Amino acid sequence: MSETATTLVPNPVPQPSAQVAAAKRQTFTRLLMKNRLAMLGFGFIIIWTILAIIAPLVAPYGPTLTDTASKLQAPNAAHWFGTDNFGRDVLSRVLYGARISIWTGLIAVAISFCIGVPLGGIAAYYGGRIGNVIMRLMDILLAFPSLVLSMAIAASIGAGLTSAMIAVGVVGIPEFARLMYGQTISLKEKEYIEASRAIGVKDKVILFRHILPNALAPLLVQATLGMGFAILTASSLSFLGLGVKPPIAEWGAMIAEGREYIISGQWWLVTFPGLGIATAILGFNLLGDGLRDVLDPRLRSGK
Amino acid sequence: MSTLNKPEETLNGATSLQGSDSLQPTDSDVLLEIRNLTKHYPIRKKMFSRQPAGAVRAVDGVSLSIKRGETIGIVGESGCGKSTTGRAVLRLVEPTAGEIRFEGTDIRALNPEQLRKFRTNMQMVFQDPYASLDPRWTVRQILEEPLRTHETIGQKELEDRIDSLMETVGLSPYHASRFPHEFSGGQRQRVGIARALALNPRFIVCDEPVSALDVSIQSQVLNLMQDLQQQLGLTYMFISHDLSVVRFISDRVGVMYLGKLVELAPTAEMFAEPLHPYTKALMSAVPQPDPDALRDRIVLKGDVPSPANPPSGCAFHTRCPVATERCRAELPELKTYGNRQVACHLYA
Numbered sequence: 001m002s003e004t005a006t007t008l009v010p011n012p013v014p015q016p017s018a019q020v021a022a023a024k025r026q027t028f029t030r031l032l033m034k035n036r037l038a039m040l041g042f043g044f045i046i047i048w049t050i051l052a053i054i055a056p057l058v059a060p061y062g063p064t065l066t067d068t069a070s071k072l073q074a075p076n077a078a079h080w081f082g083t084d085n086f087g088r089d090v091l092s093r094v095l096y097g098a099r100i101s102i103w104t105g106l107i108a109v110a111i112s113f114c115i116g117v118p119l120g121g122i123a124a125y126y127g128g129r130i131g132n133v134i135m136r137l138m139d140i141l142l143a144f145p146s147l148v149l150s151m152a153i154a155a156s157i158g159a160g161l162t163s164a165m166i167a168v169g170v171v172g173i174p175e176f177a178r179l180m181y182g183q184t185i186s187l188k189e190k191e192y193i194e195a196s197r198a199i200g201v202k203d204k205v206i207l208f209r210h211i212l213p214n215a216l217a218p219l220l221v222q223a224t225l226g227m228g229f230a231i232l233t234a235s236s237l238s239f240l241g242l243g244v245k246p247p248i249a250e251w252g253a254m255i256a257e258g259r260e261y262i263i264s265g266q267w268w269l270v271t272f273p274g275l276g277i278a279t280a281i282l283g284f285n286l287l288g289d290g291l292r293d294v295l296d297p298r299l300r301s302g303k
Numbered sequence: 304m305s306t307l308n309k310p311e312e313t314l315n316g317a318t319s320l321q322g323s324d325s326l327q328p329t330d331s332d333v334l335l336e337i338r339n340l341t342k343h344y345p346i347r348k349k350m351f352s353r354q355p356a357g358a359v360r361a362v363d364g365v366s367l368s369i370k371r372g373e374t375i376g377i378v379g380e381s382g383c384g385k386s387t388t389g390r391a392v393l394r395l396v397e398p399t400a401g402e403i404r405f406e407g408t409d410i411r412a413l414n415p416e417q418l419r420k421f422r423t424n425m426q427m428v429f430q431d432p433y434a435s436l437d438p439r440w441t442v443r444q445i446l447e448e449p450l451r452t453h454e455t456i457g458q459k460e461l462e463d464r465i466d467s468l469m470e471t472v473g474l475s476p477y478h479a480s481r482f483p484h485e486f487s488g489g490q491r492q493r494v495g496i497a498r499a500l501a502l503n504p505r506f507i508v509c510d511e512p513v514s515a516l517d518v519s520i521q522s523q524v525l526n527l528m529q530d531l532q533q534q535l536g537l538t539y540m541f542i543s544h545d546l547s548v549v550r551f552i553s554d555r556v557g558v559m560y561l562g563k564l565v566e567l568a569p570t571a572e573m574f575a576e577p578l579h580p581y582t583k584a585l586m587s588a589v590p591q592p593d594p595d596a597l598r599d600r601i602v603l604k605g606d607v608p609s610p611a612n613p614p615s616g617c618a619f620h621t622r623c624p625v626a627t628e629r630c631r632a633e634l635p636e637l638k639t640y641g642n643r644q645v646a647c648h649l650y651a
Contacts, residue, residue: 191435195498198395199449200422213439 031294038290044283048276052098061089063096063249072266082268084258093249094272100250101231101280104165108230109223111169116176117219121207123177124184135181138174146171150233154242164243168233172226179222183215217295221288228284235277251277334538335369335392335506340401342384342391346611359611361387363562364401366637369506374532374539376553376570378546378585380607384562385542386430389508392540393425394418405506423453426499430511432491436483442469442494443479449501464501472497473527489520493527500531508540513548525552546589550574558582561610561618568643578645580623617648625649 032038051058060079067087075082081090123134141149150167157163187193188211196206235252237243244250246257251273258269343358362384369375377385391398394410403410405424413421429435436445446465450456456464466476472493483491492512499507509528513521529552531537543549549556549570556573558566558581566579577583584601603622608614614621620630629648637646 191429191431192437194390194395195427195429195435195495196437196448198393198422198427199452199498199502200419201448201452202419205452210437214437 028294032290035290035293037286038293041283041286041288041290044279045287048098048280048283049102051095052102055092055095055099059089059092059095061092063093064088064247065092072261074266075268081272082266084254084269085261090254090268090272093254094251094276096249097251097254097273097276098280100161100244100248101235101277104161104168104234105227105230105284107165108168108172108234109226111166112172112176112226112230113219113223115169116173117180117212118207119173120177120180120182121184121211121215124181125188125203125207125211131181134177138177141171141174142178146229147233147236150237151240151242154237159242159245161244161248164234164237167237167242168230171233172230175222175226176219179218180215183218184211187211187214218292221292221295224284224288224291228281228288231284232277232281332370333368334371334406335367335540336402336404337365337367337369337392338402338404340365340367340388340391340403341399342387342396343399357611359609360384360562360613361610362391362398363610363613365559365562365564367557367564367567369538369540371505372532372536372538373554374541374552376549376556377540377542377559378544378549378556379559381544382607382610383559384610385544385559386510387562388559389427389510389540389542393422393427393508395427420453423502424504425506425508426502426504428492428495428499428507428509428512431515432488432495433483433515435495436491438483441480441482442474442486445483445494446479446498446501449498453502468497468501471500471531487520488516489524492516492520492524496524496527496531500535503535505536506538506540508542510542511544512541514543514545521548528552546585558585561608561613563618563646564637564644565619565647566643566645567637568645572643578640578643578650579619579647580625580649581619584624617646 065088067083069087070079070083071085071087073079073083073087079089079091081094083089084093119134119138123131144152150164150171153170154163154167157166184207193206193210196210234243235250235255238250238252239256241253241256244253246253254273255270255277258266258273261269340362341360341364342362343360346357346359365384365388367375377388379385387396390396391401392403392410394403394413398411401411405421408421410418410421436442440448443465446468447461450461450464465479469476469479474490474493474497478486483494486494492515495512512528513524516524525548528539532539539552541549541552553570556568556570557564558573558579560581566573566577566582568578573582574586577586580601584603587599587601601624605622608618608621614631616632617623617626617630617635620626623630627648633648635646635648637644638650640650
């Protein structure tokens with residue numbers, strides 16, 4: 001029975017591993033591509049991202065350029081989306097507004113992710129008192145309606161784009177913490193985590209190199225869905241005057257400024273930034289749902 | 304086994320007889336001395352009560368000394384605490400009580416950082432080779448982990464070490480860049496063994512290392528483990544529910560029932576003449592290849608009692624065919640008879 005000493009060749013796997021990995025990635029992309037709604041959402045995101053980046057190149061006017069001679073014009077050849085009460089071009093403002101909204105969403109989600117994920121991971125991995133304290137704090141954050149909480153935070157820091165980002169980011173922390181908590185609870189009992197502990201690997205290495213990569217799929221879904229939520233909440237804050245300061249073009253603030261004119265018939269002031277918000281959020285939500293369907297079929301809603 | 308002893312170590316044996324309860328190694332052959340190892344899991348019934356409503360006695364006072372270079376098999380039904388014993392010895396689960404001395408070092412007294420460093424001495428091979436390797440890591444990364452954790456070595460040496468590790472366990476280094484899912488169960492278990500060997504440990508707890516494998520692969524892996532033991536002078540604690548596997552690989556066998564060690568004996572004697580009634584029942588369940596052989600199949604009545612509420616006296620008395628009044632009242636101690644130990648009033 002000493003032939004075991006001879007080198008065994010693994011199962012004849014026809015392709016080398018790079019190709020296997022590529023094949024796996026292919027099925028992932030193919031599944032996502034087949035999801036038409038997700039692709040529609042992805043299309044919205046791509047379009048808004050590109051427009052946001054090239055806004056200075058494509059916007060016909062400056063976003064804060066006033067021209068009182070041509071104020072409150074309905075959409076026409078010179079101003080496709082019309083002009084507002086200061087004669088500013090609504091199309092240009094919507095395009096510049098995309099920059100702020102997407103940037104706010106990215107930063108806010110980054111804040112939620114970078115704080116929520118470590119908190120949830122630590123709470124679940126160490127458990128006990130630390131875990132309890134962290135998760136009960138998260139419960140407290142969750143107990144407030146998110147808009148009310150973000151208003152309170154934004155108001156206490158002082159109105160401005162940065163405080164809106166922070167407020168929206170903080171409100172999103174518990175979602176990530178809870179998700180990571182659940183993932184970590186189930187992953188830390190896995191034998192490969194125990195094996196790493198038996199080797200003497202440091203806890204933080206286990207958390208970041210074993211648990212986080214294996215928990216990433218649902219976190220990515222949450223991050224995508226969170227982008228939509230962040231854009232909406234940030235716009236709401238601006239609408240309420242707690243976000244960006246007035247001359248800056250931002251969708252929520254534009255709606256706030258234009259809302260008095262709905263009654264007098266200037267519908268374009270609120271419609272175009274409203275469509276901007278709607279399509280951007282729709283894009284992130286559709287993509288997030290699609291990602292979830294592909295990455296984790298168990299979470300699929302009963303469709 | 305004793306070929307591994309250095310002469311100065313035998314001198315220690317002489318000074319070690321002060322006080323019967325002291326855990327000075329009584330024998331220089333002893334690598335690991337386990338005394339009264341206990342692991343209780345508290346049961347909390349009420350939501351806000353601090354006082355636990357009871358405890359599951361997963362491991363309940365196991366004492367054992369493991370000699371250098373031997374393989375000690377631990378057998379028992381599922382839920383008897385054999386896996387918990389293995390994990391508690393390595394402090395992968397924190398024991399509730401007891402002492403574990405590894406060449407005199409009290410493992411339970413080590414602080415987390417000392418324990419982390421001490422882990423180079425003792426490793427574990429896991430039951431399920433499908434769950435014990437991180438699915439997102441390549442075999443190379445998996446094998447690098449122990450080396451990177453405890454040693455600072457250059458990339459070139461690291462690769463050489465991994466190549467030789469893979470060859471040691473009978474894998475081709477060519478496949479190091481593959482992921483675990485691209486290997487068969489037996490090959491994965493070889494990776495698990497290579498990972499355990501990476502730090503040159505002296506003691507390895509093998510928790511049912513072959514029970515997830517096909518029978519044909521089992522023998523290959525068992526042979527590999529035996530070869531490695533001879534080459535590297537390893538000491539194994541081999542946990543299994545498969546008596547034939549334990550018989551093949553072990554020098555001594557310990558039988559566990561409801562968290563307690565009920566019998567401990569050299570393999571040949573244990574299988575030739577089991578003493579404890581539970582061991583007898585266990586042995587009689589092993590299929591015999593000879594259809595004409597006379598068999599006294601002892602079929603135990605009832606189920607294993609709950610370890611949260613073990614029976615009084617001898618935990619086995621509820622199912623024991625020869626139980627007496629005394630067994631119900633009095634807990635039998637593990638007593639030594641010649642070179643074997645048994646915990647049963649029959650032999651008192």
